[in-house]
Amino acid sequence: xxxxxxxxxxxxxxxxxxxxxxxxxxxxxxxxxxxxxxxxxxxxxxxxxxxxxxxxxxxxxxxxxxxxxxxxxxxxxxxxxxxxxxxxxxxxxxxxxxxxxxxxxxxxxxxxxxxxxxxxxxxxxxxxxxxxxxxxxxxxxxxxxxxxxxxxxxxxxxxxxxxxxxx
Numbered sequence: 418x419x420x421x422x423x424x425x426x427x428x429x430x431x432x433x434x435x436x437x438x439x440x441x442x443x444x445x446x447x448x449x450x451x452x453x454x455x456x457x458x459x460x461x462x463x464x465x466x467x468x469x470x471x472x473x474x475x476x477x478x479x480x481x482x483x484x485x486x487x488x489x490x491x492x493x494x495x496x497x498x499x500x501x502x503x504x505x506x507x508x509x510x511x512x513x514x515x516x517x518x519x520x521x522x523x524x525x526x527x528x529x530x531x532x533x534x535x536x537x538x539x540x541x542x543x544x545x546x547x548x549x550x551x552x553x554x555x556x557x558x559x560x561x562x563x564x565x566x567x568x569x570x571x572x573x574x575x576x577x578x579x580x581x582x583x584x
Contacts, residue, residue: 449535449572451476452519453553456528457483457496467529468511469504470553474580480515481528531556533569533576542566545573554581 453467453476471478483493493515501510519525522539523532527548534544545564547556560573 449533451553451576452479452530452532452534453477454479454481454520454525454528454530454532456481459528461500463529464500465504467553468500470580471511472505472509474553474557474576476511476553476576478511478513479519480513481520481525482517483515531560533557533560533573535568535572542568545569557581 451471451474453471455464455467455478457464457480468478470476480493483489497513505511519532522537523530523534523544523546525546525548529550530546530548531551531553532544532546536543538544543566545560545566547559547563551559554577557573557577561570561577564570564573
């Protein structure tokens with residue numbers, strides 16, 4: 418009986434450590450993403466400016482729905498191409514997505530919104546969100562000043578230094 422209890426406790430410890438190790442591994446593999454949520458209702462100059470900043474910071478531009486509510490992929494592609502042509506060189510265009518999961522996951526209610534997120538987690542230590550009529554550089558500064566998470570502050574500082582401190 419003691420031997421069976423001992424074997425079961427070893428198996429339980431092994432399965433717990435395996436689950437923990439897998440969780441840690443998936444967390445390590447999760448990458449940080451910087452998202453800028455925009456709307457086609459925003460002024461064109463602001464979209465161009467944010468797209469340029471996204472290109473510099475390797476951030477992802479996220480449309481909050483289809484532009485102009487046409488649900489048209491060709492119209493969306495045209496708009497993105499026009500903005501990228503105005504903001505960025507061909508080697509470093511901004512990246513764009515239409516992803517309702519991002520909008521829902523972070524409860525986005527307004528544009529522009531800026532999100533710094535580790536993977537798809539919605540834990541407070543794994544993402545930070547700011548909404549307002551600001552640019553990405555100032556959003557990153559706000560993350561550094563206001564976030565309670567050292568990881569978010571460190572990541573925002575690194576992005577800011579790489580993208581904006583040298584300009």
